[in-house]
Amino acid sequence: MSYQVIARKYRPQSFQDLVGQDHISQTLINALKADRFPHALLFSGTRGVGKTSSARVLAKTLICPNSQDFKPCNQCTACQDITNGSHMDVIEIDGASNNGVDSIRELRETVGYMPSSGKFKVYIIDEVHMLSTSAFNALLKTLEEPPAHVIFIMATTEAQKIPITILSRCQRFDFRRISTRLIQSHLEKICKAENVKFDQEALWTLARLADGSMRDSLSLLDQVINFTNAQVTLEKVTDVLGITDRNLLASTLKSLIDRDLSAIVQTIEKIFSSGYDPIVFCQNLLEEIRHLLFVKVSEKPTELLDLSDGEIQSLKQLSSNVSQEDVHLLFDMCLKGAQDLMRAQSPRIVLEMLLMRMAQAPRIEDIDSFVSGGQDKPITKPSGPTRVEHKPVDSKSAIAQALQATKASAVEVKKSHSTLSSSTLVSDVRVLTPDLGDSKRSDVGTPTSETSIVFNKDKSLSENWISFVERSKKIVPSVGALLEHSALSYLDGNRMVLSVPEKEKFFYEQLKDSKQALKVKDLVQKIWNLNVHLTVQTHVETEATTVSPQAVKIQQEKTSAQQTREQVENHPAIQNLQKTFKGKIHNIREL
Numbered sequence: 376m377s378y379q380v381i382a383r384k385y386r387p388q389s390f391q392d393l394v395g396q397d398h399i400s401q402t403l404i405n406a407l408k409a410d411r412f413p414h415a416l417l418f419s420g421t422r423g424v425g426k427t428s429s430a431r432v433l434a435k436t437l438i439c440p441n442s443q444d445f446k447p448c449n450q451c452t453a454c455q456d457i458t459n460g461s462h463m464d465v466i467e468i469d470g471a472s473n474n475g476v477d478s479i480r481e482l483r484e485t486v487g488y489m490p491s492s493g494k495f496k497v498y499i500i501d502e503v504h505m506l507s508t509s510a511f512n513a514l515l516k517t518l519e520e521p522p523a524h525v526i527f528i529m530a531t532t533e534a535q536k537i538p539i540t541i542l543s544r545c546q547r548f549d550f551r552r553i554s555t556r557l558i559q560s561h562l563e564k565i566c567k568a569e570n571v572k573f574d575q576e577a578l579w580t581l582a583r584l585a586d587g588s589m590r591d592s593l594s595l596l597d598q599v600i601n602f603t604n605a606q607v608t609l610e611k612v613t614d615v616l617g618i619t620d621r622n623l624l625a626s627t628l629k630s631l632i633d634r635d636l637s638a639i640v641q642t643i644e645k646i647f648s649s650g651y652d653p654i655v656f657c658q659n660l661l662e663e664i665r666h667l668l669f670v671k672v673s674e675k676p677t678e679l680l681d682l683s684d685g686e687i688q689s690l691k692q693l694s695s696n697v698s699q700e701d702v703h704l705l706f707d708m709c710l711k712g713a714q715d716l717m718r719a720q721s722p723r724i725v726l727e728m729l730l731m732r733m734a735q736a737p738r739i740e741d742i743d744s745f746v747s748g749g750q751d752k753p754i755t756k757p758s759g760p761t762r763v764e765h766k767p768v769d770s771k772s773a774i775a776q777a778l779q780a781t782k783a784s785a786v787e788v789k790k791s792h793s794t795l796s797s798s799t800l801v802s803d804v805r806v807l808t809p810d811l812g813d814s815k816r817s818d819v820g821t822p823t824s825e826t827s828i829v830f831n832k833d834k835s836l837s838e839n840w841i842s843f844v845e846r847s848k849k850i851v852p853s854v855g856a857l858l859e860h861s862a863l864s865y866l867d868g869n870r871m872v873l874s875v876p877e878k879e880k881f882f883y884e885q886l887k888d889s890k891q892a893l894k895v896k897d898l899v900q901k902i903w904n905l906n907v908h909l910t911v912q913t914h915v916e917t918e919a920t921t922v923s924p925q926a927v928k929i930q931q932e933k934t935s936a937q938q939t940r941e942q943v944e945n946h947p948a949i950q951n952l953q954k955t956f957k958g959k960i961h962n963i964r965e966l
Contacts, residue, residue: 381593385565387428389446390436394561394589395553396425402548403433407445413546415518415527417503419534420550423588426530427501429550431457433528434465434497438490453492464490470502470531479506479513486517486525496525503529504536511538518544552587555579555681561589562596566607571600573607576621579683580612619651619659625689628663631705631733632697639734643727653722657713657729664709668702670694701738708733830903836863841924847898854894857885859925864914871899871907874914876926886911 387393390400406412416433418426432447435457439447447454456462466485468478482498490496500506506514518527518541529545531537559575559582566573581599585592595616599607602615613620623645630638646656666686670676671694676687694702712729719725828846830839840863848855858873860882865872873895875883885891892909899905943949944960952958 381565381597385568385593387425387432388449390429390432391446393425393429393432395557396429396550399429399548399550404445407436412526414521414525415545416529417534417537417542417545417547418528418530418550419547420532421552421587422532423585423590423592424550424553425589426550427499430497430499430528430530431465434462434499434526437495437497437526438462438464438493440493464493464496465499466497467499467501470500470505474506474510476507476509476513479510483513483517486522490524494524498525498527500527500529502531504531504533508538511541515540515544553585553589554587555582555585558582558585558587558589558592559683562592565593565596569605571605571607574609575683576609576685577607577612579681579686580609580618580621581607583681584616584618617650619656620649621686623649624659624663625686625693627660627730628667629693631730632693632701634734634736636731636734639730643730646726647723653726654713654716657709657716657726661706661709661713664702664706666690667694667697668699668706671697671699671702698738704736705733708736828902830905836866837927839863841927843899843902844924846902850901851894851898854891854898857882857891858895861886861911862914862926864912866907869905869907870910871905872910872912874912877913883911883913 390404393400403412418429420426435447435449435454436442436445438453438457439451440453441448441451449455449458453462457465460467466482468482486496486498488496521527527545534542534547534549559578562578562581563573563575565571566578577599581592581595584595596607599612599615603611609621612618623642627639627642629635630642646653666680666682667690669679670687670690673679676682676690677684680687682690708729712725712733715729716722716725828842831842843863844855844858847858860879861873861875863871864874873886875886886895892911896907896909899907899909940960949960953960
């Protein structure tokens with residue numbers, strides 16, 4: 376049995392037999408049913424996906440006298456002649472060898488003749504992009520106004536080379552690459568029909584090598600059948616085609632994940648004793664690492680990867696022992712090694728060093744998983760040496776628990792700072808009690824509206840001023856924002872003095888403005904129920920008696936951040952990590 380016999384015997388006999396091109400089959404059938412069939416069609420796509428076969432099927436559908444539901448009988452003389460390429464009304468032209476203008480002129484002369492039998496005359500021009508410019512120009516007029524009985528079907532693998540004037544006069548159909556799963560299924564049907572013994576993994580390998588081409592897969596199958604005497608096994612497929620053994624790739628990946636240096640040494644021996652090309656092996660290993668990552672992150676890897684169910688299951692087991700970051704590290708190292716192999720004078724040495732370096736690579740884990748104790752990512756301990764020469768931390772889970780405790784303590788520090796009174800951060804300022812008489816003194820603490828608060832004489836001026844500013848920001852936000860940069864330095868009787876730091880001249884000028892001052896006095900009347908004479912002055916920022924709410928807030932934040940940093944830096948687990956990795960803490964984000 377040869378490739379020609381397989382191809383002829385199992386080539387598509389109707390649109391229903393086309394593999395992986397349902398979108399084209401359905402479109403053409405619907406056009407035939409609606410009597411809206413175009414006079415010129417362009418079939419484009421990669422090699423071996425069924426372009427020429429579809430053209431012949433379409434020709435048989437149009438010409439076969441026994442066609443039912445647009446499905447040719449494939450038994451009549453017309454169908455047999457079209458299959459053999461001898462039908463008078465189906466003219467096949469090879470554009471690669473008949474690309475001159477003379478061939479197209481001859482075509483134009485014969486277009487006007489009526490078909491010998493049937494209703495249509497079909498011209499199939501294969502590799503139409505090979506026609507010369509003059510040939511395209513000669514074909515242009517015929518395509519634009521062809522006789523009613525003529526159908527042009529053009530096939531090409533490079534549609535971008537066809538002039539736009541030709542493309543605009545055709546209906547274009549793009550043939551897709553056939554999926555590996557569909558090719559494998561089709562090869563399985565052929566093997567069963569021909570009584571060929573096979574392994575599923577062997578057919579998957581042939582389908583992957585075909586790279587979306589059904590014709591290539593049939594050619595490979597024919598080659599393997601001839602070599603193995605109708606017994607297609609993975610081992611024999613690997614031997615006859617000279618490709619990398621999938622089992623060897625899987626074992627290599629497992630050894631890299633386990634950091635098993637001794638197993639990698641044995642793998643290296645197998646690679647070169649089997650005669651594998653180092654560059655090809657490295658590229659295949661890159662693809663296998665990619666498969667591992669997709670299996671780990673995807674819920675439905677079968678939709679993304681052209682792998683058998685057995686291979687996907689094996690990769691799932693491997694992925695449970697490795698983190699995503701670790702897979703990325705292995706991929707980056709392998710990619711760099713593949714680039715080095717391209718330039719290496721001795722690829723074998725480069726591949727040996729690459730695999731051993733990958734087997735000794737350090738573990739990489741994201742910080743979230745590290746802090747959580749790695750419960751969702753069980754990582755096996757590497758058997759080979761690591762890059763850390765100092766005494767490592769006793770247990771990863773212990774460190775994680777310590778970090779959790781540090782995080783909890785830092786949160787407590789933050790909470791405690793949020794409840795601190797401002798009196799702990801600024802000097803206590805004695806309140807100058809206004810001598811306003813009993814009646815007036817009672818008015819100080821008497822609210823006049825829902826927005827008023829009581830002036831607390833037991834607290835310092837700074838504490839009362841902070842409460843006043845917070846309330847004023849809710850009533851008049853613009854004025855409250857200005858007052859936040861000032862401090863209440865004096866309040867006695869009906870005299871009120873506000874101080875603004877010297878360097879904040881903008882806020883000083885704003886508060887000195889008569890309109891703003893009037894707004895401040897109105898706020899004092901509403902909030903504290905006091906009618907005061909307001910004075911605004913500047914002060915040196917270091918004076919303890921003049922601390923603005925903004926300064927208090929900044930001081931609180933600095934103190935909180937400093938105590939949080941001290942909590943983290945003084946924790947034994949953090950100190951142990953710094954000592955082990957000789958690192959420094961550059962930044963501590965807010966927890």
